Amino acid sequence: MTSTEDSQKALGYYKHVSLFWTDLLSLMSSRPHSLTATGPLRKLGVNAKKISAEMIEINEQLVEFNNRLTEYYKQLANTWNEAQQQFSKKVPEIPTDAEHIDSSKRIWIDIFENYFTRLFDSTEFAENFGKLVSSELELANHWKNVTSLMLETINMPTKKEIDEIYKELHSMRKRIAKLEKIATSGVTENGK
Amino acid sequence: MASELRIDPKILEEFLQMNKNIFEAPKLVAAPDEISMEMTPSDVVYSEGKMRLLHFNSSVPKQVRTPVLIAYAVINRYHILDIHPQKSWIKNLLEQGLDVYLIDWGTPTEMDRYLGFDDYVNGYMDNCVDFVLNETAVDKLSVQGYCTGGTLSTVYASLHPEKVKNLVLTAPVIDGSRDSTVVANLAKHIDVDKMVDTIGNVPPEFMYYMFSILKPFEQGLEKYVQFFKNIHNKDYVENFIRVEKWLSDTPPIPGELYREWVKNVYQDNLLIKNQMYVANRHIDLKNISMPLITQVAVGDHLVSPECSMPIHYAVSTDDKTMRVYATGHVGMIASSFSQKKVLPELGQWLKERSEK
Numbered sequence: 001m002t003s004t005e006d007s008q009k010a011l012g013y014y015k016h017v018s019l020f021w022t023d024l025l026s027l028m029s030s031r032p033h034s035l036t037a038t039g040p041l042r043k044l045g046v047n048a049k050k051i052s053a054e055m056i057e058i059n060e061q062l063v064e065f066n067n068r069l070t071e072y073y074k075q076l077a078n079t080w081n082e083a084q085q086q087f088s089k090k091v092p093e094i095p096t097d098a099e100h101i102d103s104s105k106r107i108w109i110d111i112f113e114n115y116f117t118r119l120f121d122s123t124e125f126a127e128n129f130g131k132l133v134s135s136e137l138e139l140a141n142h143w144k145n146v147t148s149l150m151l152e153t154i155n156m157p158t159k160k161e162i163d164e165i166y167k168e169l170h171s172m173r174k175r176i177a178k179l180e181k182i183a184t185s186g187v188t189e190n191g192k
Numbered sequence: 193m194a195s196e197l198r199i200d201p202k203i204l205e206e207f208l209q210m211n212k213n214i215f216e217a218p219k220l221v222a223a224p225d226e227i228s229m230e231m232t233p234s235d236v237v238y239s240e241g242k243m244r245l246l247h248f249n250s251s252v253p254k255q256v257r258t259p260v261l262i263a264y265a266v267i268n269r270y271h272i273l274d275i276h277p278q279k280s281w282i283k284n285l286l287e288q289g290l291d292v293y294l295i296d297w298g299t300p301t302e303m304d305r306y307l308g309f310d311d312y313v314n315g316y317m318d319n320c321v322d323f324v325l326n327e328t329a330v331d332k333l334s335v336q337g338y339c340t341g342g343t344l345s346t347v348y349a350s351l352h353p354e355k356v357k358n359l360v361l362t363a364p365v366i367d368g369s370r371d372s373t374v375v376a377n378l379a380k381h382i383d384v385d386k387m388v389d390t391i392g393n394v395p396p397e398f399m400y401y402m403f404s405i406l407k408p409f410e411q412g413l414e415k416y417v418q419f420f421k422n423i424h425n426k427d428y429v430e431n432f433i434r435v436e437k438w439l440s441d442t443p444p445i446p447g448e449l450y451r452e453w454v455k456n457v458y459q460d461n462l463l464i465k466n467q468m469y470v471a472n473r474h475i476d477l478k479n480i481s482m483p484l485i486t487q488v489a490v491g492d493h494l495v496s497p498e499c500s501m502p503i504h505y506a507v508s509t510d511d512k513t514m515r516v517y518a519t520g521h522v523g524m525i526a527s528s529f530s531q532k533k534v535l536p537e538l539g540q541w542l543k544e545r546s547e548k
Contacts, residue, residue, distance in 0.1 A: 097200055109409045120374035120405045123381075130381035137383075137390045144390070163305070163392070170306035173241075177315060 015056045022049040047149040054149070058142045065139055068132035075125055083115035213423040221429050224437035231274045232283050234294075238323045241307075242298030245320045248282055255289025258357050258546035259328050262294040263317060263348070265339035266449065267399055268442045270296050273338070275434050275526045284531055288539035290546075293324050295341075299443040305392040308448035309456075310471035313348045321348075321355050332357035332482075334542055338525060339363050339495060343457060346503060347470060350479045358545050359480060360538065361503060362487045363495045363521055368458035371499035375402050379458040388451045393444035403439070406493050435522070464502050480507035483545045487534065491520040513541060 026045060087108055094104045119125050148158035238245040262282075264270040273281040273294070285292050295317065300307065324333055335356050337345025342364025349356045368376055387394070404412065422428040445453075452470075455462075462468040468475040486504050488497040497516065504514045515537060519529050 097202075099202075101203055101206070105414075109414055112409045113407060116405075116408055117374060121372075121377050123377075126377045126381040129378055130383060134383045134386055137386050141390050162302075166303050167306055169303065170311075174311070174315070 011056070011060060015053070018052055018056065019049065022052055043153045047153055051146055051149050054142050054146045058139060058146075061135060061138045061142060065132070065135040068128060068135050071128050072132055075119060075128065079115050079119045080112075083112045086115070087111050210420060213420045217420060217423050220423055221433060224433050224440070227430075227433055227437065229271060229274070229434065229437075230277055231271065232277075232280060232286065237293075237327070238320060240316060240319060242300055242304065243316045243320075244296045244298060245323060246294045246296055248286055248292045248294070250286040250291070252287050252289055254291050256291075256543055256546035256548055257328070257330055258332065258334055258542075259291040259293055259324055259330070260285060260334045260336055260360075260542065261321060261324055262292065263335065263337045263341040263345045264294060264296065265341045266297055266312075266344075266443075266445055267340060268438060270294055271441075272435075272438050272522060272526050275438065276431060279431075279526050279528065279531060281525050281530065281535065284535040285539060288535070288543070290539065290542060291328065293320070295320055297443070300393055300446045301444075302392055305388075305447040307446040308470075309344075309347060309452050312344055312449060313351060313470060314473075317344060317348050318352060318355075321352070325355065330547060331355075332547075334358040334360065334546065336360035336362065337364060339521070340365055340453070342366070342500070343453070343463070346463070346477070346480070347468075347475050349482065350475045350477055351470065351473055353479050353481055356482050357547070358542060359482055359484045360487070360542070361484065361500070363489060363492055363524060364486070364500050364503060365457055365495050366506075367461065367464040367499050367502040369461045369464075370496070370502065371458070372496045373493055373499075374405050375494065376458055376496075376499070378402065378405075379454050382454065384451050384454040384459070388447040392447045394447065394450045395444055396442045399442050399445070400440075435526075464506060466506070477503070477506040478508040481509050483511040483513075484509050485513040485515065485538065485541050487515045487517065487524060487538070489517050489519045489521060489524040491518070491523070494521040511545070 026049060029045070090107055090111070091104075094100055094107065144159055148160060151158050233249045234246040235249070236244045237247045262270075262273065264273065274283065277283060282292055282294065297312075297316075321333060321335075325331065332355055335345050335349060335358070337343070337360070339362070342361040343366065345359065345361060346364060346366065349359045365371070368379070419429070419432050422432075456468045457463055460467075463475060464477070466475070466477055484504070484507055486500060488500045490497055492500075501514065504512055515534070517524055517529070517534055519527065519534075524530055524534055
């Protein structure tokens with residue numbers, strides 16, 4: 001068994017134990033808690049399980065994010081080293097007097113620009129960048145879910161609910177604009 | 193044994209001068225937020241949501257009746273077209289006797305995350321066109337689109353050809369598969385659905401990242417060295433600060449618009465393949481039967497010429513012109529070169545094809 005499989009197994013077990021006890025404690029304490037049904041505490045108790053699951057998944061996702069970020073910095077560092085080596089080869093050919101200081105700077109910029117543009121143009125960089133952004137978005141999603149659960153606890157609108165309103169507003173605006181056009185031109189939607 | 197460090201006195205002198213310039217800079221240069229952009233006076237003649245339609249005031253009599261409506265890009269702001277009185281695209285067109293309107297898309301907020309191509313083209317743009325046609329009492333107008341505004345203008349001209357007399361596309365984003373820029377490379381590998389579903393509007397910071405990988409050493413380092421080196425050159429410094437102010441001010445992009453953009457233009461490349469749909473309406477580039485001028489810059493590292501040029505071959509009009517300029521994306525619209533070469537040619541082209 002590889003170390004990745006080991007850590008996956010350990011994480012899975014930790015997740016199971018954590019969910020088991022939060023579930024059980026929630027069931028065991030549901031009666032006394034119902035006394036506080038009108039306040040946020042009861043809801044927080046129910047949501048605690050979901051929050052705990054989200055936090056575990058955040059940890060899992062952090063591993064993927066860190067891997068992608070490491071690869072990203074590795075690509076940058078390797079390219080920097082290659083460009084620096086190329087520049088070092090050129091150094092002996094460049095005169096060191098003041099008149100040539102600008103031209104040596106120009107050579108340095110051109111070499112680094114070429115190496116880095118080649119990196120940013122490569123499929124390897126773009127693929128890792130895409131996955132890095134995706135893993136960051138996964139993290140953002142988990143944070144959003146945790147925040148939503150906290151907001152639900154205190155009966156505040158969540159991002160999802162606000163988005164639903166925005167979507168509804170957008171569709172209503174379109175409909176109103178269409179109706180206004182029909183009213184102005186004096187024709188129906190069927191063109192009659 | 194005594195060691196001796198030998199430094200060329202000229203290098204030392206340059207180093208000390210640079211330090212002096214850096215120290216003096218705040219006394220010589222206004223901060224970007226303090227400068228006045230001296231923009232061409234305009235009136236907001238129509239607005240809808242965050243979008244505003246500007247009509248520029250001119251002291252020169254109009255030479256033609258057909259007005260020009262500029263659809264600026266959705267990235268950064270329209271100020272680059274009016275960056276300095278001596279380099280202003282708008283002022284130049286006015287001085288050539290043209291009547292100029294411009295769409296400022298404004299700053300979308302989270303509330304605008306569901307705005308897409310349909311809202312921009314068949315909503316905002318079409319309403320602006322109707323307003324201008326009504327106000328100027330003409331049947332058709334000239335539409336100019338810059339950068340991503342060029343894509344919107346292309347889609348508009350395909351869907352509403354009866355309202356467009358002339359189409360001007362300046363560095364338009366058309367064929368993503370041929371775009372050889374680093375931005376296009378990254379756009380092809382992004383999970384755009386996940387991005388929009390998670391964050392809604394695309395934040396300015398993400399766009400700044402995209403800009404930062406374009407010539408990182410030239411733009412991120414050398415540019416600033418040159419700025420401090422030229423700190424006593426008033427024109428250089430003034431121009432630098434204005435462009436920097438413009439570069440650092442980009443609004444968020446509505447999520448749905450970004451999603452459609454990346455998918456239709458960069459990932460699936462549907463626009464140039466004549467397979468793109470907006471609100472269930474087919475974008476047939478053969479509908480573009482009005483005179484067309486496409487302006488591209490060989491040094492454009494944001495929208496490569498290969499990305500823009502295919503539009504010239506995809507349309508049905510016989511009256512089409514392609515101009516290739518030896519400059520860059522911004523140089524084509526806001527430079528002494530554009531004043532001397534690009535704009536006189538455009539003004540002439542427009543006047544020859546406009547209602548007198």
